[in-house]
Amino acid sequence: MNSPRRLFIVGQNSELYQQWSEYLSGTDWAVEIFTDYDDVKDTLLGNIDSSALVLLDMSLSEVRDFKFLGGVGSTNAFIVVLENPTATEVATCYRNDATDILIKPFDQKELLKSLERSAKYQKLLVENQGYREQLEAANRNLQDSLRILEMDQIAGRQVQQSMLPVTPQRFGDYEISHFIVPSLYLSGDFVGYHCIFDRYLVFYAADVSGHGASSAFLTVLLRFLLTRILRRHVHNDDRDAMARAPQGFVEYINRQILAIGLDKHLTMFAGSIDMEQNTLRYAVGAHMPMPVLVHDGEVEMMEGKGKPLGIFEDVHWSISEKALPDKFALVLTSDGVLEVLPGESMEDKEQFMLSAIASSDTSLDSICQQLGLRDLTESPDDVTVLTVRRGY
Known part of the structure; x- marks a missing residue:
């Protein structure tokens, strides 16, 4: 059985x-009559959680x-x-949110019709209030969830940042440093570098597809895999393997990514510098743009190509070797850098990058300043710059 609907009649004609x-x-209306206006106000304001239909029989004032x-x-x-109202008075009532107006004289049937019309409107008010409360509760829950997610993302970023190598570092005559601006809390860009046997400077830059936690997880895996490989070579005193590095490294990473099945792929540049011979061996896994080599006042983009990691099975990445000058700077950037550089075409952006690097003093700070990255607050993609220098 439905609960009775409340009707408050307010006026002086009891x-x-x-x-x-x-x-x-004979209807489901429960009627209460009020001749004292203060009483009805107290009743209405004192029952703020319940609704009533109110009939006001009084002057407009x-x-x-x-x-x-x-x-x-x-x-x-x-x-x-109302009795004999003007059009202005009727308009005033509706402007003050009146649901309906009854103009005297009217009979009881007209009264009931007006009540039913207003009751339908009131039902909508109650439903809308319920929807509003549900929406507000959902928004509160969403805000709470977003705060928790943000805290998790911040914690994840701190973990990821702590896994990056210290920058800058010097190994003999060589200096290596990096700069990363993530597009989100967690970055899909990652770099790593180690000096093995006080001779081989091994480094890489990787760009995982997508953004967020799954991409960041893959960067953590990369660091783990690289560290495990290098520790094994050190433990076994496998200097021949380090002399061939990064041979086999990219293939190993590719197999591990495919085995995990994250549906992620990545681009990579992996290099190893023999600091006694001053030679660079490197493999390219679809990394772009290619590193820039600065020497003798000239800048040149290095050559190399190869497939991305995490897509194809049984792929081999060729190793390129390059003798390095006594004084040089190697500048490695992710494709996120190109996203923020001026220029209509890829060639325009690469030319701008070459000019910016040429006008720098080859230090990481100077290069980032010339590329406009130091003041970068947001970017559509992760931005990474890694530099290796000798003789500066």
């Missing part, structure tokens, strides 16, 4: 209101005292009873 109440006794019935968030619909 005898007439009693007749209305008797007429409505008195109706204004009940304007609290309307407005945003209210579920109390009200009907105004």
Whole structure:
């Protein structure tokens, strides 16, 4: 059985209101009559969680005292009873959120029709209030979830940052350093470098497809795999393997990514410098742009190509070898750098990068300044710069 609907009749004609109440006794309307305006205000304001339909039989100036019935968030619909009103008075009532207007004289059937019209409107008010509360609760839950996610992302970023190598580092005559600006809390770009047997400077830069936690997880895996390989070579005193590095390294990473099945791929540049012979051996896994070599006042883009990692099985990456000058700078960037450089075409962007590097003093800070990366607050893609220098 449905609960009775509440009707408050407010005015001074108690005898007439009693007749209305008797007429409505055969319906589901529960009628309360108020002749004291303060009483009805206290009742309405004291039951803020419940709704009622209010019928106001009074002058327009008195109706204004009940304007609290309307407005945003209210579920109390009200009907105004007027006698010989002007068009302005009718408009004023509706502007003050009146649900309906009854103009005297009217019969009891008209009264009931007005009540039913207003009740339908009031039902919408109650439903909308419920939807609003549900939406507010959902928004609160969403905000809480976002805060938790943000905290997790910040914690993940701190972990990822802690796994990056210290920058800058010097190994004999060589200096290596890096700069990374993630597009999100977690980065898909990652770099690593180690000096093995005080002779081989091994380094890499990787760019994992996508963004977020899954891409960042793969960068953690890369660091683990590289560290494990190098520790094994050191433990076994395998200097021949280090002399061939990075031969086999990219293939090993490729197999591990495919085995995990993360549906991720990455590009990579992996290099190893024999600091006694001053020679660079490197493999390219679809990394772009190619590293820039600065020497004798000239800048040149190195050559090399190869497939990305994590897509193809049984792929071999060729090893290129290059004798390095006594004084040089090797500048390795991710494709995110190209995203923020001016230029209409890829050639324009690469030319700008070459000019910017040529005008720098080859230090990491100077290169980033010339490329406009130091003041970079946001980027559509992760941005990475890695430099290896000798003789500076």
